[in-house]
Amino acid sequence: MFLQQLLNGLTAGAVYALIALGYTMIYGILGLINFAQGEIYMCGAFVTVLLLGTGQVNFFVAFAAGMAAAALLGVALERVAFRPLRGFHPLVPLISAIGASIFLQSLALLLFGPNDRPFPIQFNFSTITIAGLPLSSLQGAILAAALGFMALLVVFVRYTRYGKAIVACALDRDTARLMGVNVDRMVALTFFIGSALSGAAGIMMAIYYNATYPRMGLLPGLKAFSAAILGGVGSIPGAILGGLLLGVAESLGAAYVSSGYKDAIAFAILILVLLFRPQGILKGRGD
């Protein structure tokens, strides 16, 4: 029972972590909380589900297309709703992001209707029992994929030219420009990558819960946002750790405390952690 809950928590947590990475990268480079991240997550899921629904597209192609659509939406959003507001009080782009989030959610509602859509293809996931613990291979696949994406991101940021340039922009924008880094392009790249990861998270959750709907991004978005802050906003390892911790805490809390307060538990833990460690678990901005 405990191990099962732990595994459930890790699965949800890995998905939160993927979204949290987007929040944290964007915050790191722009100091902006992209409230519309949940809608980008939703967009990825919808594109994949719709493509698969045609029955003409291979799963992996649809997955990649969903991520690409989410990435492009992120870039477009930055261009339209955030770039003109750069340099103003941080609350101004935050409200703009909220406006964009309302817009995208209602657009999805108009286009796709309010009902849940099941995932169009069924996987033959088996349940393996290891030491009396039923281990679903679906959970295993989601965990593995999420961790894989995270590893890719870490490698990108640590070891590639553009990854380092993004960190440089987050640390010191003017000096980065003096090195010849085009900040606007790095911001766009950050939105591209962060949004692609959120899109992937959306697709995985659409498979996991077998449901895709316009408001699906709301709660995961808020929780991922909390996870990013929990881990220390701007820190990539922090976002991963924060996401996993939040997922596990929520799952255990729902099981052992009260399932009615499931969503509240995540936030209660967050508040407690922030009170004792205001800078987050792993401190940082841009590493």
Added chain:
Amino acid sequence: MSAYFLHLAILGGIYIILAVSLNLIVGYAGQVSLGHAAFYGIGAYASALTALLWQFPFPLAALSAVLVSGGCGLALGLPTLRLKEDYLAIVTLGFGVIVDMVFLNLELTGGPDGLPGIPPPRILGMSFRPPVLYLLLTLLAVVLTLTLTHRLVHSYHGRALRAIRDHEVTAKVMGINTPAYKVAIFTLAAALAGLAGSLYAHYITFINPESFGLHTSILALCMVVLGGMGSLPGAVVGALALTVLPEMLRQFKAYQDLIYGGLLVALLIWRPEGLLGRGKLSLKFLQRQ
């Protein structure tokens, strides 16, 4: 005056109080709250429960709303206001979600069904159920709130608050007790939100958690930013604009939220300092170099 207009005017008045109180936190203390609706809700439930359970007359029920909300504001503010603004945003967001969950799960608050049958105000034997009279009552509360905040903002303490908003460290160095100020303003803002909640509860006479969730917090924040942070008339205009705008968009039915969200983005791009903002909050020249 048509009944519909009266209804909008009353709601607008309630939102003015809510927006003005949030503006104190955002515009004057420089803190972000994403959970202001929690205090609004706490006020509404406190007022409704004291009226329903103990037959408190309206003034007393409203007073308890103010006290309970203010007390919750104090309790939340004391440990959290030393956090940086981004973190405070998330703490208040979390607080909002938790309060929402509590309303949903407690038996006392009626769970998702909420509390029906809240008595309309009756003061000195006079019923304020007719909308015209309720509007007067609301306006009275609005005037009270505006006078209070106006005087506060233009007092010695108001200047101290602005100093904190503009540069906290400098304010500290100048001997301003910044934590005390922040907690005080947060408490006052929560109390005023409680007053707005009380007015709402006794007007609609039925409340459930839906009215006090995240989207209401966000709506209040939008009012403040759209009107212009740190501007009292701005908060009033923002509140009225966002009360009327959805109503005007109602004829577009399905497209209502779509246009609403789009307009919000467009308005901000058009006037990032807010409709009545003085543009002083632009950090363009002060940004980290």
Added chain:
Amino acid sequence: MLTLKSVQAGYGRLTVLKGISLHVRPGEVVTLIGGNGAGKSTTLRAISGLLPPARGVVEFNGADLTRLPPERIVALGLALVPEGRRVFASLSVTANLELGAFHRQDQKQVRRDLEEIRERFPLLKERASQAAGTLSGGEQQILAICRALMSRPRLLMLDEPSMGLAPRMVSRVYQILRELKDEGTTLLLIEQNARAALKLADRGYVLETGRIILDGSAAELRDDPEVQRAYLGKGYREVWE
């Protein structure tokens, strides 16, 4: 090589540079001296594109820089070592150096330059994977200079390289600048430490409240009584020594 013609620049309504004209010829070391708030750093910010001039022209090898963003200007061969070093603190020493060469496309040559610079400054090799923020102030200044060199500049601008450094590190930094000069690197150097700057420079300009009030060869400036009084502290020397 570099020419400024009546450049004006400022922040918001505040005009800091009230019409600066100066030039730097290839192979020269030119210094800009002046007190606090004279506009020295602002001049460099205006040249490097961080603060686009409100009026006037900045030309570099025939190209008009006036409206170019900094990332384009560095690609033309004009590098700035900013005031206060500004190394990327949480990135490794090597990553800092690599970022200096960000605009370059010749990755193989970048590798070779990196090797070369590490041979020359063993410190950068020993601390290669250490976070730049853990270096001492002087070491960070050396890193900042090397980072700028990685862009293969034709003209290197330095904003107060001796600021906040221990005297021993100041002479180390100036020793490096002298080596660069001897190799023929063109330098535009800003200093409050006028004594050190005038010892190194060929020519100099004296800046006061946004205007150039004096210019001449380094020797002329050293002997100018005004300069001596205001910037070299002569006349008070006995008190110090």
